[in-house]
Amino acid sequence: MDLITLKQKMDECHYIYDDTLATVLTVALNLGRPLLIEGAAGVGKTEIAKVMSSALDRDLVRLQCYEGLDESKALYEWNYQKQLLSIQVNMNEADKEKLTKDLFSDEYLLERPLLKSIRSEKPVVLLIDEIDKADEEFEAFLLELLSEMQVTIPEVGTVKAKSIPFVVLTSNRARPLSEALRRRCAYLYIEYPDLEKELAIIRAKLPHVDDRLSAQVALAVQKLRSTEAILKKPSIAETLDWTAALDALGIRELTPDALRQTAGFILKNAEDLAVLQEEDPEVLTHHHHHHDCGCGGDCGGHHHG
Amino acid sequence: MAEPDVYLEKLSYFSRMLRLHGMAVSPKETEDAAVILTQLGFEDRNQVKTALRTVFAKSREEQITFDQVFDGFFLSEEAIRQQAREAMEREAEQARQRQIAEEDLRNLEFTEDQREAYAAMSEEKRKKLRDIKNKYGGGTDRSPDIYSNLIHSVFAKAILEQQMMMENAGLGGEDIDPEVGLLYRDISAFSDTEIPRAISIIQGITRQINGELTAKRNKSGHSGQLDFRKTIRKGLETGGSFYRLKHRKKRQRRKHLVLLCDVSGSMIQFSEFALRFIQSLNQVSDSSRVFLFSEELFEADPFSLQNMDLFRSLVRDSGLYGKGTDLGTALERISAMRPAVLNGSTTLLILSDTKTIDQPRAIQALLEAKRLTGRVIWLNPIPESKWQYLKSVQTFAALCAMVPCSTLRELANACRRLTAS
CATH class of the missing domain: 1.10.8 (Helicase, Ruva Protein; domain 3)
Structure with missing residues (x-):
């Protein structure tokens, strides 16, 4: 998408922007890079993701980070209760192999925001909000997703993205983000409006x-x-x-x-x-x-x- | 505007320039920059700058570096002319001043350095010098030593001032982002209006450091002991089977800190900031004791350290304010305290600019304190670039770990180091 089209779309959303912001967004979109936005609280970092979702006419998938956020909350989790029930119900089934295999299929997989965003048929806007609140571990885990657009689930294998989401990360600079994460992103710093x-x-x-x-x-x-x-x-x-x-x-x-x-x-x-x-x-x-x-x-x- | 090919070639030079300025620029980024520039075109200088900044700079600090490098590298035509004109004017002005200086100093023996310094001096100072010359000039024959010593001392001061101005000019960055500026500036030079801002920066940084520590602790794994209660509880969610085992956390050992703060005239502002910093690192230590000293030693209670006003009045009431510095006595008295303040599990932090009376005694006392404690760390508010000129700094640096912390940023790094080990 070129700069002029993007500006038109943002105008349609009644969003107020300056040339810098429009250029940065175009660059991030065209390079397919995640966009890391930093700035003080309340300058409108999250708003950018929302506007992009309506300007690009995509769904917004939001992941709010917090201390202790882990893969099971961000990526996927097995529906353990359902698996247990299934074992009970199918106890007398002859084909044990198939039963085991079934237990780790899509049916029992609980999609969390990250997995949802890359398995969506239509591309979405993925907002990873306040990444500085999450632990460093989680940040490291994001690297695979952001650079390769794929995730690895041990029981299933590697899940490749069906569509490439436009990723927006926001940070209040509560702690410094790792160099590795920064390197993979386009960077935007916003200040309070004049x-x-x-x-x-x-x-x-x-x-x-x-x-x-x-x-x-x-x-x-x-x-x-x-x-x-x-x-x-x-x-x-x-x-x-x-x-x-x-x-x-x-x-x-x-x-x-x-x-x-x-x-x-x-x-x-x-x-x-x-x-x-x-x-x-x-x-x-x-x-x-x-x-x-x-x-x-x-x-x-x-x-x- | 030049041809795209020319610009793309320049782009690789530009990447190299960025690397020279300490930014990590990968070939992939240069490639991305090339892609985006061919898409956006080169017509609009601001647009090109924004686009490249988005690709290359990865933090607020890097953005500032980037802007400087960009503005120096991709000059517009007028800017080049303007710079050339300014440089020529500057040259001419300097030559003129040098000539005046030659006239003034015709009869005197001066080194090249001193002549340069004279040329760069303000008219006011030169007049002062000339006055001295006129006043005592007649008597140079009688006492040439006194006269030349006087002149030389004036010069020494002028040269030093000019050097310091040049160093300060090199700092930059302040106009662009006030917050970044404050981080890089000398703490003792903060003005009263900047202090609230600086305090909120400190709060931000300590929150950051505390966050890092929590993250590290959470990550540092378990002690190997099973936590039965938590495991059973978690098991209830999954029908009683122990799906995930829970372990007890490793116990954190905290350190005992003993802070020895110099609160003599020049040090008080720095000590305030440093104390504030260390106090707010709640994870560092649960039992710290703070001693203030100038010529005397005085223990500060935690209550009076809570805010600046209390701290200042404490320093004034204790009679420490406005006196000289005697590190030796302070250290001797701490070492001699019973029950012992310094023992194997304490870390002694000294906040001082190394200017003390009776240095040999201070060295002895420091060695003794070092023998008593686990480790001694010296936080020095003098910028590291000036250490080489100061003998006392070198002497003490050889005896213990000395960390520079003239700016909030360095102070933050020092605190981070403190918590790391």
Whole structure:
């Protein structure tokens, strides 16, 4: 798929992107390489996989990683109960060989996300979310899948992919990933969107919200993110939640009061809320007027009709 | 734009350049880059850069290296001209300054180095030098030694400053990603506004290290003993047959850490950060004792290490602040403590920049402490590149394991080493 087609498809999904992202996605798609996305929490890493699934019109298969994730949860497991029952039922069968063979057939195989994604007839988008949460062991195990697009199941043999999935891995950099895994992937690092992009996202996702409010929210979020004292930076999803909440409350203007009342939607821990209380809310809510009025910030946030 | 063939040939040179800059680039990646470039075309410089970066760079740090190499390698035409122009202007300016310097220094005996240094000095400093010359110049005949010594000492300082500026300029990376920048910068040079950011980085890194340790422990297998309760329980899921056996985990031995922190004037910021780091490594040790020293020795209780304000006020109250450093006394007193603080199962960590009074005594005390403990590790906040110039660093480095940790990144690596063995 070329760059222009991909851009068209993403436009159809109302997804806001920049040229870098579009290029990176095209490169990963055309090389058939898995895409490793890193960045802070809440910058929209997972969203990319979702958008790709609808842009490419493929199913999304998702594997959420966590500490202790192993093959039986990620790849396959034998349905042991069913096997036991089958043994009981067929106890008097004459052909023992066949019975044993049957026990390790597809019928008793429980497909987990990884196996499902490569055995699917139609190609899918495989999202391996938060790979940094999984153990190193699991990472090593992924290597075979990612580079050869096949997995080995001892009782069955090697299962080759019927279709090649587009693999997206995300990581919060909670621990460094192995070199071997990195080498097999195309790499993308994303940062929080700038004001313009964030505003575009709000407009695209919440078209019914007053434009003025959206602009105020976007600006306030940018300020919050750049405040050093705030430890958990607001994510894009939180920006959207906040905007929706303000809109639902019938607030048309982001005043210091409105900000204080709804701060819980954007800041999620007590320390950060305390920082907000200390900060002058005027700075967050009214600063953008200064750009227009040219008063150099002395106007104290007067309103321009 | 040039022909594609030319560009593909350049691409292999480019891969080699990346390797020279420490990136692992396989032939497969060069091949991929070639494939993708023929598909995307070469018209849009930014697009080419993004595409190549996607293929070659595998981490945030590598992306920064990549950008530098790319910008240096694939120059646009204007950029080349611009650079040439700048270089010429710089040359001309330097020549002019050198000429002025020649004029100024006509009557004095100076080495080539010193002349260079003078040429690069700010006008303000030169004026100062000239003033000295004018003031005492008449008397050079009477006491030529004093005069030339004075001038030479001014020069020595200027040369050192210029060298340090050059070293700092080589660091780079800071403008691109503030987080990466903070990781690579000298800890004692952090400003107050950067400290909260640095602390959250530390939290991130310790979480990372703790995660690695947990993963390692989970992986490290079992002790060989069967865990009956868990096995039977797991067996219930599969109709009572013991489908999978469960074993007891190996017991983890934790170390006893004794930290000896230099909190004399220049060291306090570094000590704070290092302490914070080591304290938050919950897996490292369950019993650690922290001693602070300058001229005196003082044991810190865990409570006062919990945050920076408490720590600073503790240091101030204990009367250690603003004094010199006496490592020898501190070590002697720790070794002599009863009940014994140092024994075979302890690891002694020394956080200090090796500047101490009475070095011979400090060496004796260090040897004694080393005899008493399992091992001694020295965390040194002086950048490793400067060790060769400092005699005290070399002396102590010969006696125990010395680890550089001038930046958060190095500190993290040091902590990782601490937990590894």
